[in-house]
Amino acid sequence: MSYEKSVELYNEACDLIVGGVNSPSRSFKGVGGGTPVFMKEGRGAHLFDEDNNRYIDYLGAYGPIITGHGHPHIAEAINEAARTGTLLGTPTKWENVFSKKLKDAVPSLEKVRFVNSGTEAVMTTIRVARAYTGKHKIIKFEGCYHGHSDLVLVAAGSGPSTLGSPDSAGVTPNIAAEVITVPFNDIDSFREAIDRWGDETAAVLIEPIVGNFGLVEPEPGYLEEIKKLTHESDSLLIFDEVITAFRFTYGAAQNMLQVEPDMTAMGKIIGGGLPIGAYGGRVDVMEQVAPLGPAYQAGTMSGNPASMRAGIACLEVLEKDGVYDTLDRLGERLETGLLEQAEKYSIPVTINRLKGMFTIYFTDETVKDYKGAERSNSERFSIFFKEMLDRGVHLAPSKYEAWFLTTEHSNEDIEDTLEASDQAFAALSSYIY
Numbered sequence: 001m002s003y004e005k006s007v008e009l010y011n012e013a014c015d016l017i018v019g020g021v022n023s024p025s026r027s028f029k030g031v032g033g034g035t036p037v038f039m040k041e042g043r044g045a046h047l048f049d050e051d052n053n054r055y056i057d058y059l060g061a062y063g064p065i066i067t068g069h070g071h072p073h074i075a076e077a078i079n080e081a082a083r084t085g086t087l088l089g090t091p092t093k094w095e096n097v098f099s100k101k102l103k104d105a106v107p108s109l110e111k112v113r114f115v116n117s118g119t120e121a122v123m124t125t126i127r128v129a130r131a132y133t134g135k136h137k138i139i140k141f142e143g144c145y146h147g148h149s150d151l152v153l154v155a156a157g158s159g160p161s162t163l164g165s166p167d168s169a170g171v172t173p174n175i176a177a178e179v180i181t182v183p184f185n186d187i188d189s190f191r192e193a194i195d196r197w198g199d200e201t202a203a204v205l206i207e208p209i210v211g212n213f214g215l216v217e218p219e220p221g222y223l224e225e226i227k228k229l230t231h232e233s234d235s236l237l238i239f240d241e242v243i244t245a246f247r248f249t250y251g252a253a254q255n256m257l258q259v260e261p262d263m264t265a266m267g268k269i270i271g272g273g274l275p276i277g278a279y280g281g282r283v284d285v286m287e288q289v290a291p292l293g294p295a296y297q298a299g300t301m302s303g304n305p306a307s308m309r310a311g312i313a314c315l316e317v318l319e320k321d322g323v324y325d326t327l328d329r330l331g332e333r334l335e336t337g338l339l340e341q342a343e344k345y346s347i348p349v350t351i352n353r354l355k356g357m358f359t360i361y362f363t364d365e366t367v368k369d370y371k372g373a374e375r376s377n378s379e380r381f382s383i384f385f386k387e388m389l390d391r392g393v394h395l396a397p398s399k400y401e402a403w404f405l406t407t408e409h410s411n412e413d414i415e416d417t418l419e420a421s422d423q424a425f426a427a428l429s430s431y432i433y
């Protein structure tokens with residue numbers, strides 16, 4: 001495949017934009033370097049780059065694009081918002097319509113607030129928890145990523161881990177000292193942390209199903225025990241469902257897992273591809289927020305009609321019968337095919353999958369925490385990634401991310417992907433053996 005135009009654009013971008021990208025996850029540093037592909041169009045399950053190469057897309061823009069690129073129902077909602085005012089600076093009925101839709105799907109959201117990104121949503125839940133409890137520290141889990149606000153850039157997975165800096169520079173030691181980190185799926189470590197720090201802990205912040213050191217599910221009973229211990233120490237439980245909300249079911253992961261947090265942060269899918277974040281939870285906790293309470297949070301762009309209407313339209317697509325079963329069926333076919341091929345070429349892999357989201361780890365061990373994901377083979381992932389890209393399959397350029405299926409992937413896309421992966425595994429085995 002020729003990437004001439006991407007190379008040209010990337011060189012130009014490097015002169016103009018720091019690192020040539022507007023989010024570090026988009027650089028190819030995590031896969032040994034190279035030129036990120038410049039896309040000019042997305043259509044359904046496919047992307048088209050500036051050199052007119054076509055890709056089957058499994059990046060899904062890092063998760064939001066669950067209904068495929070340019071979905072007509074969402075496009076129509078955005079067009080309508082463009083015609084009638086993208087930003088009015090007053091309340092609009094769309095905020096009510098959308099809040100009600102979210103609340104109906106996720107009952108723990110007694111009250112909500114819309115913001116503009118997952119980062120903002122999580123950042124604010126922490127502030128609100130501090131206001132409510134009068135305590136300062138938070139407990140988070142190693143390798144979970146919660147956006148780029150200061151407090152959560154400690155032991156962060158995803159982009160920070162990919163670039164080898166899970167603890168960001170520029171976060172002051174005082175702030176870092178407010179964060180206690182424990183390994184995911186290890187209840188004894190959590191118990192020790194809460195025994196030691198519970199009296200000072202405002203909130204326990206967790207991805208109930210992890211998406212940032214690949215996809216990792218909680219072990220049975222783990223979240224229930226976390227919730228019990230958190231409440232025993234008069235701290236609040238916050239679920240970061242920025243990736244997981246509306247990913248596996250029409251609702252949040254908490255609906256499936258049957259564990260309700262005190263507050264939830266959301267983003268990605270609920271914006272239908274436009275910038276969005278939302279947080280919500282128990283009414284007595286949420287009433288800490290201005291103008292009712294003393295915790296300040298605001299936003300010029302918050303609740304803008306375009307994001308609201310795109311989000312509502314996206315949920316209207318997702319609430320149709322059979323959407324999540326289809327994602328599951330396509331995911332299962334891919335998982336089975338990839339495992340068969342890996343075995344054929346004697347390449348040890350582990351796949352963690354839930355419905356239409358999965359991660360392939362180049363390791364023979366079960367991956368249940370960040371350390372396990374970290375031990376998986378980076379070099380093999382990088383080779384596989386590039387071989388797939390060259391064959392028109394677009395994945396996230398990091399072993400810590402996931403593949404995301406959309407409602408627009410067809411059986412043919414899956415079979416074409418498996419044809420490409422068979423060749424990618426063959427090429428990889430020639431590097432190894």
Ligand SMILES: Cc1ncc(COP(=O)(O)O)c(C=O)c1O
Binds near residue numbers: 119145146211241267
């Ligand atoms: C679980 C989780 N929380 C928060 C964020 C931050 O969201 P955003 O990139 O919209 O700020 C992300 C982004 O990937 C995420 O995966």
Ligand SMILES: NCC(=O)CCC(=O)O
Binds near residue numbers: 024026063212
């Ligand atoms: N899983 C982590 C992300 O999706 C981050 C995307 C970005 O920061 O560009």
